[in-house]
Amino acid sequence: MTRTVLASATREVVIGFDQPFCVIGERINPTGRKKLAAEVIAGNFETVAKDALDQVAAGAMVLDVNAGVTAVNPNETEPPLLRETVELVQSLVEVPLCIDSSVPEALKAGLEVAIGRPLVNSVTGEEDRLETILPLIKKYDVPVIAISNDETGISEDPDVRFAVAKKIVERAADYGIKPHDIVVDPLVMPIGAMGTAGLQVFALVRRLREELKVNTSCGASNISFGLPHRHGINAAFLPMAIASGMTSAIMNPLRAQEMEAVRGANVLMGTDRDCMTWIRTYRDHAPSASSAGGGEAVPAPAEAGGGRRRGGREARRGRVAG
Numbered sequence: 201m202t203r204t205v206l207a208s209a210t211r212e213v214v215i216g217f218d219q220p221f222c223v224i225g226e227r228i229n230p231t232g233r234k235k236l237a238a239e240v241i242a243g244n245f246e247t248v249a250k251d252a253l254d255q256v257a258a259g260a261m262v263l264d265v266n267a268g269v270t271a272v273n274p275n276e277t278e279p280p281l282l283r284e285t286v287e288l289v290q291s292l293v294e295v296p297l298c299i300d301s302s303v304p305e306a307l308k309a310g311l312e313v314a315i316g317r318p319l320v321n322s323v324t325g326e327e328d329r330l331e332t333i334l335p336l337i338k339k340y341d342v343p344v345i346a347i348s349n350d351e352t353g354i355s356e357d358p359d360v361r362f363a364v365a366k367k368i369v370e371r372a373a374d375y376g377i378k379p380h381d382i383v384v385d386p387l388v389m390p391i392g393a394m395g396t397a398g399l400q401v402f403a404l405v406r407r408l409r410e411e412l413k414v415n416t417s418c419g420a421s422n423i424s425f426g427l428p429h430r431h432g433i434n435a436a437f438l439p440m441a442i443a444s445g446m447t448s449a450i451m452n453p454l455r456a457q458e459m460e461a462v463r464g465a466n467v468l469m470g471t472d473r474d475c476m477t478w479i480r481t482y483r484d485h486a487p488s489a490s491s492a493g494g495g496e497a498v499p500a501p502a503e504a505g506g507g508r509r510r511g512g513r514e515a516r517r518g519r520v521a522g
């Protein structure tokens with residue numbers, strides 16, 4: 201059975217087909233977060249520390265750590281920032297880390313100070329990336345996320361993406377890196393732009409498991425990009441991906457709806473032994489008043505000026521007061 205072993209100073213996490221789905225917390229990443237980027241550039245790591253603690257409290261098993269604060273001179277800015285961020289985060293939490301950068305020198309800087317056995321994010325099928333990143337993976341004896349694109353870009357053809365993944369696995373073997381230390385990201389396309397994106401990734405994950413025998417991961421929120429109520433789509437996607445064989449994802453553990461979907465999938469896949477994690481997490485869970493009688497809670501549509509919503513609040517206050 202394929203098992204990818206990650207470790208911190210005190211905790212081991214195993215990614216595998218017979219293991220609970222591995223939730224990799226995504227929030228320590230300045231990409232698209234201007235406020236966080238500005239804070240980190242200024243040497244303020246308060247939000248980083250809060251995100252680390254909050255994600256673990258919400259159920260993250262691994263934390264992705266990225267310090268890509270600027271596209272200007274990243275070879276100069278990222279290595280020292282990633283080193284500092286890794287040192288800070290691992291001093292605050294016990295879970296393993298996923299060291300995330302497109303800058304090889306930054307990855308090296310993070311690996312130099314990482315304690316345990318982190319996951320590296322990432323390598324692609326591009327020749328220069330293979331020749332640069334794989335020796336690092338071998339030197340530090342760590343697992344790596346392999347993203348299924350190469351010099352030609354990201355193909356919409358799932359067979360091409362599978363071929364790129366196979367190439368990376370084979371090239372890694374040339375360096376003595378075993379398939380169990382390759383976690384393939386088959387690249388999830390936005391379902392709003394490509395109607396077959398879900399079917400494609402489910403089929404790809406099954407092939408990767410059955411033919412290459414590798415673990416898999418993805419950026420889970422990519423599936424809902426551009427759509428309203430993205431968390432509903434993400435929450436539907438995750439259990440279906442898990443049932444297809446996906447074993448981890450980089451995602452936001454602070455989204456309760458998505459974490460419920462993951463925990464429920466673990467129960468149904470038999471990886472939450474005796475449902476103990478579900479019971480510990482939800483034993484005191486109280487259903488909403490509107491769903492207690494068996495019906496589903498449906499939010500009332502807002503009217504102009506919010507009249508209905510105010511009326512609802514006033515009615516509830518009246519019941520409490522009475």
